[in-house]
Structure formats: C-alpha cells, structure tokens
Amino acid sequence: MHFEIAYKWVVFLLPLPLLIYWLMPAMRRRRAAMLVPFFKRAATVSHQRPKKSAWVTRRNFFAWIGLFLCWICLLAAASSPRYVGKPAKKTKTVRSFLIAADISFSMAETDWVMDGKRVSRWDAVKSIMKNFVKERKSDQIGLVMFGSNAYLQAPLTTDLSTISWLLDQTEVGMAGQMTSIGQAIAFGIKVFKEDTIKQKIMLLLTDGIDAGQDILPLDAAQAARKDSIIIYTLGIGQAKGSGGYDLDEKTLKDIASATNGKYFNAMNEGELKKVYAELDKMQPVEYEEESYKPVTLLYYYPLIAAALVGLVFHLISGTISLFRRSS
Structure with missing residues (x-):
C-alpha cells in the first residue's frame, strides 16, 4: 500500500x-458609552483623546x-x-443459474454404477452435479427440489460451497413421492422474479412423468418464456415406449423447445458427465471483471x-x- x-x-x-x-472590512461592534456633563473637562484633564464607540478586535x-x-x-x-x-480485479456475477431437481421416490432406484458400485440415481446425479456447480464461478446458483410439491432449497447465491453442502443434505422423498414438473417450473419463475440479473437459466432434471397436478408443464414453460427464462431439460433414464414408461421425453423436449433451450438424456454416469460438459459449452462461464483499489x-x-x-x-x-x- x-x-x-x-x-x-x-x-x-x-x-x-x-x-x-x-x-474584507473589519467587523465593527457598537459599545455602550456613558455621557456625563463634565466629559470634555475630564478628557482635557486626563490628556486623552475621545474615541468613537467602536473598535477592531485584535x-x-x-x-x-x-x-x-x-x-x-x-x-x-x-x-x-x-x-x-x-x-485488483473482482469477478462480477453475470448470470443466474437455477437447478430444479426431481427427488421423488423414483430417484431412489439403484440402477446406476459409479466406481464399480451400484448407487441410486439421486446419489449419482448429486455427485456429478456438485462438480458442475463448483465450476460455475461467475454464476449465482439456486436450488429448487421438487416431488409432489416444489421447495426452495437454496436461494440464488454466489456461495457455491453452501450450494454443494445443501446438495449433500438433500435426500430422496423430502418433497413427496410424485413428480410435479409444472409446479417446479412455476416455482422457479417466482425465484427468478426476485432477481435483477437479466440472464436466467434453468436446468430441469427429472426421471419421471408429470403427475398432472395444478399446473401443466407446457403452460409453465410458456410463462417462463415470457420472462426470458431458458430451460434446459435433463432426462434421467430411458423411455420404454408404449405400454408405460419411466420418462416423458416428449414433454421435456417440448419444454426445452418452448424456451429456446435443449433436451438432454442420460442413462449412466458417463452420459451424465457428457451432458454437463455440453451444457458448459452451450452456456460457458463468463467473467466480467471490475477493477478496484482497496482504499483506507x-x-x-x-x-x-x-x-x-x-x-x-x-x-x-x-x-x-x-x-x-x-x-
């Protein structure tokens, strides 16, 4: 310094x-004086010259x-x-990135393999998601967890270590057993409305079908589009075709298309990592630096x-x- x-x-x-x-002229102040009939005689006797009733303070x-x-x-x-x-240079937040993750009971399926061990879908997704969050250093991240209802797990923040910690504390079933995709999108829109940053990205992650409660997913997607929110949808698992299936890929593709986003699918750890890598390319980390000097x-x-x-x-x-x- x-x-x-x-x-x-x-x-x-x-x-x-x-x-x-x-x-400037000197300030003059008036001074009270006593008049006596023998004033002139007193002045003559004292040999003093009479002065005016004002003086300059010295x-x-x-x-x-x-x-x-x-x-x-x-x-x-x-x-x-x-x-x-x-x-010094300070990184400025340039984008809000909201992760809406499905934690319904279906995410407890242990059909994924990581490091040679069978793990649940949510544990696998959570592990890889934490690395993704760690790299979004110029974004503020928020977490919305949904099942039967949607809940705010973390508001939009640049404290990425807290986001990772909250991911660790989240378990399957905390938001209910069903899947309410429409509610998750609508809740995410509310979270974004409290934010002033213009670039708003939502990553919607689910392995199921919307339960059809309250808000339809496509209606919520149209509302998100009006608020300039881009939604990337990520399907966990594989559609089984006719006769019942685990994943509603068509709805997820329509949501992404309606908001100028993109649909991804991941059936294992390797594919999920590729999805996050591709998402990084489509929405690269941007840095806007502000120069400043520490001043005392x-x-x-x-x-x-x-x-x-x-x-x-x-x-x-x-x-x-x-x-x-x-x-």
Whole structure:
C-alpha cells in the first residue's frame, strides 16, 4: 500500500484566510458609552483623546498561530489522505443459474454404477452435479427440489460451497413421492422474479412423468418464456415406449423447445458427465471483471488534530488573558 492525496488542489486554499483578512472590512461592534456633563473637562484633564464607540478586535500572537494550524489541519482533511493498495480485479456475477431437481421416490432406484458400485440415481446425479456447480464461478446458483410439491432449497447465491453442502443434505422423498414438473417450473419463475440479473437459466432434471397436478408443464414453460427464462431439460433414464414408461421425453423436449433451450438424456454416469460438459459449452462461464483499489481513508486524523489544536490554543489564550487581568 502507498500513501496518496486524493485532492491535491486543496493546497491552493491555504492563503484564503489572509486574502479574506486583507480584502474584507473589519467587523465593527457598537459599545455602550456613558455621557456625563463634565466629559470634555475630564478628557482635557486626563490628556486623552475621545474615541468613537467602536473598535477592531485584535487577537494575540498565540491565537493567530492556533487558527492557522487549525486551518492547515482542516485543509489536510479536505484533501482526503488515504492508503491505497495495489489495483485488483473482482469477478462480477453475470448470470443466474437455477437447478430444479426431481427427488421423488423414483430417484431412489439403484440402477446406476459409479466406481464399480451400484448407487441410486439421486446419489449419482448429486455427485456429478456438485462438480458442475463448483465450476460455475461467475454464476449465482439456486436450488429448487421438487416431488409432489416444489421447495426452495437454496436461494440464488454466489456461495457455491453452501450450494454443494445443501446438495449433500438433500435426500430422496423430502418433497413427496410424485413428480410435479409444472409446479417446479412455476416455482422457479417466482425465484427468478426476485432477481435483477437479466440472464436466467434453468436446468430441469427429472426421471419421471408429470403427475398432472395444478399446473401443466407446457403452460409453465410458456410463462417462463415470457420472462426470458431458458430451460434446459435433463432426462434421467430411458423411455420404454408404449405400454408405460419411466420418462416423458416428449414433454421435456417440448419444454426445452418452448424456451429456446435443449433436451438432454442420460442413462449412466458417463452420459451424465457428457451432458454437463455440453451444457458448459452451450452456456460457458463468463467473467466480467471490475477493477478496484482497496482504499483506507485517513481524513479523520487531521480532523482530530484540528480539534486538539483549537482546544490547546484556546486554553493558552484564556490563561494569558487571565494573567493580564490579574496583573
């Protein structure tokens, strides 16, 4: 860090009190006088010349020094002295990224294999998602978990370590056993409305079919499009065709298409990693940097000095006047 004066031009105000003293007329005050019939005779006897009932106040030498030092301290404060550190750059948040994850009972299926071990769909998704979140350093991330209903797990924030921790605390079934895709999208729209950043991305992750409660997924997608929200849909598992299936790919594709997003499908760990990699390419991490200098203001030191100087010289002047009167 180095010392710096912000307003160097303040030094030109140093002679201002002298200019005012020379150019402005002296302040005159009226003084009460007593008139007596023998005034002229008293003046003749005392050999003193009568004066007008006004005078120019004169200050002693110490008072002038005190006032000048106070003026210097005030100018020093007005010049804004400071310690300035080295210029640094701060990453600015440029995008809001909301993850809406399905944690209905179907996500407890242990049909995924990671590191040679069978794990549930949610554990696999959660593990890979944490790495994805970790890399979104310029985005603010939010979490919405849904099942029968949608719930806010984490508001939009740049604290990515907290997001990862909250993912660890989330378990299947916490939001109910059914899948309400329409509610999840509608809830995500509400979360975005509290946000001021224009770029709004939603990642909708599910392995099931919408339960058909309250809000239809496509109606919610149209509402999201009006709010300029892009939705990427991610299907976990594989559609079984006619006669019942695990995944409604058509609805997820329609949601993505309606909001200018894209549909992805993942049936195993490797494919899910590829999905996140492709998503990174489509929505790359963007950095907007703001330059700033760490500044420590020091103006209050000369202000304190001005107050102390004024107090000391006032006491000195008062003491001198007291001695003069006593003598």
